[in-house]
Amino acid sequence: MFDVPYEPGVLCAVGYQDRQHSAQFELRTAAAPDSIRLELDRPTIRAGGDICYVTVQIVDGAGVVHPTADNLITFSIEGPGALVAVGNADPISTENYVGNQRSAFRGRCLAVIASADQPGVIRLRAEAAGLTAAEASVRSAG
Numbered sequence: 001m002f003d004v005p006y007e008p009g010v011l012c013a014v015g016y017q018d019r020q021h022s023a024q025f026e027l028r029t030a031a032a033p034d035s036i037r038l039e040l041d042r043p044t045i046r047a048g049g050d051i052c053y054v055t056v057q058i059v060d061g062a063g064v065v066h067p068t069a070d071n072l073i074t075f076s077i078e079g080p081g082a083l084v085a086v087g088n089a090d091p092i093s094t095e096n097y098v099g100n101q102r103s104a105f106r107g108r109c110l111a112v113i114a115s116a117d118q119p120g121v122i123r124l125r126a127e128a129a130g131l132t133a134a135e136a137s138v139r140s141a142g
Contacts, residue, residue: 030107031060033069035132038111038124044139047119051084052138054111056126058104069107071128075100077113080140081122085112115140 004011008029015023041053058069077083086102088095088109095102102109113122119142127133 028062028064030064030066031062033058033066033071033107033131034061035059036073036126036128036134037063038126038134038136040136040138042138044141045113045115047080047115047140047142048117050115050140052113052115052122054113054124054136056102056104056109056111056134058107058128058131065107067107069104071131072101072103073109073126073128075102075111076125076127077122078125079122079137080116080118080120081113081138082116083111083124084114086110087112113138118142 011027013025014021037057037059039055045052056073057065058071059065075083083100085097086099086109087097088102088105090105111124113124115122119140121137121139123135123137125133125135
């Protein structure tokens with residue numbers, strides 16, 4: 001463990017095994033929050049109650065997750081499914097896990113979609129004041 005003085009930019013860690021480059025990880029300084037990004041855990045779920053986890057990220061104009069963003073995200077859903085839970089990793093949050101809103105914690109939160117009995121396309125929209133909204137779709141198959 002070691003301390004690195006803060007400076008905006010890129011911090012890159014490179015791993016070697018047997019003198020061969022084996023891994024690399026970068027941390028980038030985020031600019032101001034710009035938009036919402038949605039990432040589905042899978043593109044298709046089964047009709048009849050299967051679930052899809054959607055990671056919600058608040059990102060800057062370059063797509064870097066903003067590590068201190070705590071914007072309130074409002075969700076809406078269309079199609080044969082329902083928003084069954086929302087959450088974040090904030091250990092002291094008192095927000096309800098059931099509903100259509102959740103504050104981001106460290107630039108992230110989570111939405112959980114469940115399919116209805118009939119197949120089709122389920123569309124999730126996420127909005128927050130001052131940010132570009134995002135939409136994602138998951139297919140519910142019979």
